[in-house]
Amino acid sequence: KQEVTQIPAALSVPEGENLVLNCSFTDSAIYNLQWFRQDPGKGLTSLLLIQSSQREQTSGRLNASLDKSSGRSTLYIAASQPGDSATYLCAVMGNQFYFGTGTSLTVIP
Amino acid sequence: EAGVAQSPRYKIIEKRQSVAFWCNPISGHATLYWYQQILGQGPKLLIQFQNNGVVDDSQLPKDRFSAERLKGVDSTLKIQPAKLEDSAVYLCASSLGAGEAIAGELFFGEGSRLTVL
Numbered sequence: 001k002q003e004v005t006q007i008p009a010a011l012s013v014p015e016g017e018n019l020v021l022n023c024s025f026t027d028s029a030i031y032n033l034q035w036f037r038q039d040p041g042k043g044l045t046s047l048l049l050i051q052s053s054q055r056e057q058t059s060g061r062l063n064a065s066l067d068k069s070s071g072r073s074t075l076y077i078a079a080s081q082p083g084d085s086a087t088y089l090c091a092v093m094g095n096q097f098y099f100g101t102g103t104s105l106t107v108i109p
Numbered sequence: 110e111a112g113v114a115q116s117p118r119y120k121i122i123e124k125r126q127s128v129a130f131w132c133n134p135i136s137g138h139a140t141l142y143w144y145q146q147i148l149g150q151g152p153k154l155l156i157q158f159q160n161n162g163v164v165d166d167s168q169l170p171k172d173r174f175s176a177e178r179l180k181g182v183d184s185t186l187k188i189q190p191a192k193l194e195d196s197a198v199y200l201c202a203s204s205l206g207a208g209e210a211i212a213g214e215l216f217f218g219e220g221s222r223l224t225v226l
Contacts, residue, residue: 004151031213032213032214034213034214034215036217041222042219042220043113043115043200043217043218043219043220044152044200044202044217045217046214046215046216046217049213049214089151089152091215093213093215095165096154096157096165097142097154097215099151099152099153100151101149101150101151102151
């Protein structure tokens with residue numbers, strides 16, 4: 001069974017810092033990987049989708065990479081802002097979506 | 110484009126009572142998912158529909174949970190009778206399809222927060 005791990009569980013950084021969130025998965029037979037953001041009391045908002053044939057995707061200050069062979073993905077956030085404070089989850093898609101437990105990010109003004 | 114709609118947003122009930130949640134997916138999305146998210150955890154799949162057929166309900170506690178998607182569009186998730194441990198956020202999501210790279214992007218609704226007292 002696919003297992004998805006996100007490290008660290010929580011991260012606190014000063015505003016303006018660049019940061020990396022990590023996601024690892026045990027089964028490399030995936031169709032795609034998706035990064036989400038979740039604000040307290042809200043649903044999940046899709047940030048980036050990387051198909052299995054791709055190595056990375058970029059949207060604004062966000063860049064996500066995928067290395068299927070090593071079972072890893074990273075989400076890079078450039079020039080962090082207080083509004084980036086949220087929980088970030090990754091999900092891999094095989095025959096269903098498997099989620100990590102998320103990284104809770106706090107950006108300190 | 111309208112997103113995934115869910116209602117109610119919040120519900121408080123006593124244990125052993127029943128509750129129902131409704132979801133309307135993005136227009137044209139064939140695959141609909143119900144997830145349970147307990148505080149501090151990632152979403153856990155309860156049931157996955159492809160059109161109006163069930164693809165996966167292996168983690169649905171069938172003695173108390175039921176779900177239907179009668180016309181292949183909107184869906185209802187019911188809990189009867191509720192237990193204290195059912196307190197969670199119930200998330201509905203949809204995608205164009207499943208098991209395919211292009212069709213697999215997942216979109217979520219705002220969720221329905223259930224508190225069982």
